[in-house]
Amino acid sequence: AQSVSQHNHHVILSEAASLELGCNYSYGGTVNLFWYVQYPGQHLQLLLKYFSGDPLVKGIKGFEAEFIKSKFSFNLRKPSVQWSDTAEYFCAVNADDKIIFGKGTRLHILP
């Protein structure tokens, strides 16, 4: 069965710092990969997705992620975070019709 592991449960950064959130998945076949964000009091929204092709994908709000197949990883990055990026971030994998989420990373940006 597929699974998703997010290494950081809670991250605190200052504004303008660089961000990298780790995500590893477990599945032997072809996968589609996603990062979603949940702002306080809201439901999840898609940040970016990878299906095939260029392993470096760019999403909304300056986020990007790199798919490294050999490491089963899909880490999320942003070069300079803003206070408005405070939210919970979820990595997800679609394999065999099931979309499975990681446990999430709470990101807190200090102004």
Place this chain on the structure above:
Amino acid sequence: DAGITQSPRHKVTETGTPVTLRCHQTENHRYMYWYRQDPGHGLRLIHYSYGVKDTDKGEVSDGYSVSRSKTEDFLLTLESATSSQTSVYFCAISPGQGAATNEKLFFGSGTQLSVL
């Protein structure tokens, strides 16, 4: 926002009672999902549907059943509610799988369920 309506928005019930949550979509999307969200656990897939009358189990399906008799409606039933099923339940829909269908989950606003 995608046309997804979850009902009820809030529900308080007692242990042992059956509870049905409804997800209604107006997008004609093929895939529908039920997740529960709990602190420290993220979103966990309960059941999903890939078409009318086509459903399958997710990660945490015990104690839950689903039905999809029409494209637009996906019902989640807690057969005999327990306190461990207190959670926020999200319905999500997707047009399909992979790049060809522009796969993406659209989420409903959630149902806060409390089982006392």
